[in-house]
Amino acid sequence: MSETVAASLSRPSRRMSLALREGHSRGSLSYLEMGNPDGPCLVFIHGFGADLLAWHMCLVPLVTEFRLVALDLPGHGRSTLDVGDASLEAMTEWLDEALDLLDVREAGFVAHSMGAKIALGYALLRPERVSRLALIAPAGLGGVADHGALNQWLQSPSLERAEAFARRLAAPGREDLVRVLGAGMMDTVANPQRLDALRYLLNVNEGGAMPSFQSNATFNGGELTQLRCPILVMRGDHDVIVPPPHEGSLPLHSCIRLLPGVGHLPHMEAPREVIAELKVFFRG
Template identity: 25%
Template sequence: MTRCSYHTVGPADGQAVVLLHAIATDSNLWSAQVPVWATAFRLVCVDLPGHGGSPDIDADLDLDGYADCVLDVLDELHIDTASLVGLSLGGMVAQAFALKYPARVRSLVLAHTSARTVEVVKGIWSGRIARFEREGMAAQVMPTLERWFTRSFAEASPLTLAWLSEQILRTTNKGYLSAIRAIQGLDHLDKLAAIEVPTLVVAGEEDSSVPPAAAAQIAERMANAKMLVLAGAAHLGNLERPVEFTEAVGAFLRQASR
């Protein structure tokens, strides 16, 4: 039995594509992409432990532990190989999976994510843990949304922000803290050269959490990677630039599946 809730969309005989979401969201984060990509691929939409419809967790998971959860899903579905599309935390999990289970990966999309958490950023996350322990999840909503989007998008998209607020609030306390600690432990940068599958690294031009220069470090360490920078987008480019993101990633997945 898997530790993740998941559902599949698209043709049963299509090339499998696993979608891995950001911290404090769930598989609904991909709502703009699923209807389009499902015309060509078998999408496996995963809720990471403690997020969305997945059960809460008993103990913290590191990134390898989250990768094991993804493996359980693929094994339950009898999927031998898949492409992984991960955003933010999901991109970190995708890296861990590709490093631990390289034979199970056809291609990777690493969006708005990093490969190493430096000490200053670890400290920032520790501050967020302290605020969470003092004030609870509700106090995390607005600061999180402010980091995720440009101001102009946020001001023009109140319904989208309300929708994401609900996802944040559905995240369990243990699921949130476990994800933060996994992010703090991220250190894949020097291992990325071992990943040989085609990889697309996606960055947001206005992403203060993972600036394009930080994302470029990932592409530079990988022999078979290329990079896409979404103009005017912050940390959730799949929502702020949905058509560009959907088409570019979809074209990459289609090419990589040939």
């Protein structure tokens, strides 16, 4: 192999292209891979109702140092609509098989909201495969999440209801982001089967929303204090969706960064600050 060809194979890729992989027992796996193939791997897991493109402002600044893998969760994006029994166990088992399929043996994880809860569950299931956890507005660490506006939108989708929920996601004054989020949410439920999958994940039916692993359930007692990997939590001081972590819910070696003027979407509202924190954390 010539030196030119060898160099091109190891050169970080800035191209953001989606791929669809078959071979997963639950169905199609939609993912994005870019960056330095020889660098440490970072796996990005989006939140409820989003998809892997939610990370688009965070990926390119990291391509030089890291192999970057972003996934569409079941019921989201172009991945399988099979969400299993909608339990945390079903999601962590799906993730374990997905990482095997993509030849990810060990990685740091960057995860948002529901995705952060899945990442924590996965760290308990496969601690040897999780080097570090960067959790953005994580679910499952505090009290009951406020998903009233989301439940209303899922029961009867409309642009008005989508934008009403988007206003709760972002900090006040972000109407530009609200419009983008609202349009994206309507596109998400354009497929009736995907809408059914999302409803099932939140146990939303004609009678309203019932508690589910995504919306309300928290980890038990000192369950997460068993984790030995470094943990970074980032949350906005205007987050009205997910409450802050309960005292003692995380190991003592965890650190929490509060981002001023930011709501439930730090990676979209304050990407520069998030990227700076990620670089420091994963270089450590």
